[in-house]
Amino acid sequence: MTGRQVRFPLSGQVSRRSMLAGAAAGVVAPVTATVLGGGTASAAPRDRGKPGDGLLRRVTVYAEELPSGLYGYGLQPGKATVPGPVLEIWEGDTLEIELVNNTDRRLSIHPHGVNYETTSDGSPLNDSFNEPGETRTYVWSTRAPSEGPGGFWLPGSAGYWHYHDHALGGEHGTEGIAKGLYGALVVRREGDPLPDRQFTVVFNDMTINNKVAPHVPVFEANLGERVEFIAIGHGNNFHTFHLHAHRWAENRTGYLQGPDDPSRVIDTRDLNPGDSFGFQVIAGDGVGPGAWMYHCHVQFHSDGGMAGVFLVRNADGSMPEGAQEALDRYHQHSGGH
Known part of the structure; x- marks a missing residue:
């Protein structure tokens, strides 16, 4: 979850590891997943390399309807949770998300705090969403702080952000959010402490x-x-x-x-x-x-x-x-x- 072996389990908590790797225009980092008690999950590179390496990281996320009538995101088929998995990368990395829509509803995934093109916006406004049964790739990039015009500095991407649906039940995904299609997005900066x-x-x-x-x-x-x-x-x-x-x-x-x-x-x-x-x-x-x-x-x-x-x-x-x-x-x- 955090680039080192994390001491998870206490009673009622289960760990699992899922290697999701590929190759595209450079290094692609594998991903591990840890599922915690309370319906939270994490996806982060097993081998982070160094902060600032600017790696392309890939993860597959599955959107599913849950037996309770809620909807969730998961890292494996049949493993969707509310909230969805924590997606975590270093500032400077790019995250490529293959979203598999295993529901009979239109939906998407939309981020806060990172950079993306209109095709990865996750909104019907930009015709960026998954039809029922469709698989679609979203690309989110991050950057370190940089000097801007007039000596001012432009902020980097590091922070505690989040992602959510933006298409189920309307133009803003209001129904999707209400029914559980959301999760955390963490962008870390070099030197940030990592949690247990x-x-x-x-x-x-x-x-x-x-x-x-x-x-x-x-x-x-x-x-x-x-x-x-x-x-x-x-x-x-x-x-x-x-x-x-x-x-x-x-x-x-x-x-x-x-x-x-x-x-x-x-x-x-x-x-x-x-x-x-x-x-x-x-x-x-x-x-x-x-x-x-x-x-x-x-x-x-x-x-x-x-x-x-x-x-x-x-x-x-x-x-x-x-x-x-x-x-x-x-x-x-x-x-x-």
């Missing part, structure tokens, strides 16, 4: 990952592990994302660059439709292991079920004192505070 665990949290109207408590994912990590949260907003409601007992810097990475870094340190941030951000925390740093809530801090949203649990186990993976009781309370009561 990675979780995607999507506030989609009045749901988290299209679920409400007590069915919202319980994310797990061991005390002291580096954990990355990728937060995405969809739908028509305005939200605030809050993580109990942990905080981060309001900048691109979530980390301070030094003791005098003026970035604001926060534990709550607006998460509105079309927005995305990410950050890393050390699990249980300064507070210890336990069951820590994450939720929307709009009160009637959390009361309505927009709340989940970040379970920080002991360093050896065992359950900390009181955590199971907290999980039992969560499954009996869906509210947050």
Whole structure:
């Protein structure tokens, strides 16, 4: 997932590896996939080479209808999830996505934060989508910061972005997004820290990952592990994302660059439709292991079920004192505070 061997599994988590390789005009990097508990997945090169190598990376994504009436993206046939797989590359890489539409509906894949031509826009406006049963290739490119006119600098592509459908049910993919066709897109810059665990949290109207408590994912990590949260907003409601007992810097990475870094340190941030951000925390740093809530801090949203649990186990993976009781309370009561 992150260019090194990641210590995934805790209980209820399963790892799998899928090699997707090809050759086109240079080096094409193979891809691995790791599927996590809670319906998140990751696709990233197994052998990243060096940041800035400008590799062409290829991945096949399958769009499928799920038994629940939702739709999802997956890295193998029959393995679609909500959210879809985390697509992750280095700044300077190009990502070629072969989207296989295994549904009977028109749909697409549209990115935020990267460069693409109109043919890879994923919108009906540019006649860029998959008909039912069709396979189509989308190409997204990234770049490092560069000096622009007048001494100003043009931004690079590094950041916590996202992708989603833009064609199912209308010109903007509103039905596709509502039914789960979305996922995280991470573009890293050389020197960025890599996480031990990675979780995607999507506030989609009045749901988290299209679920409400007590069915919202319980994310797990061991005390002291580096954990990355990728937060995405969809739908028509305005939200605030809050993580109990942990905080981060309001900048691109979530980390301070030094003791005098003026970035604001926060534990709550607006998460509105079309927005995305990410950050890393050390699990249980300064507070210890336990069951820590994450939720929307709009009160009637959390009361309505927009709340989940970040379970920080002991360093050896065992359950900390009181955590199971907290999980039992969560499954009996869906509210947050």
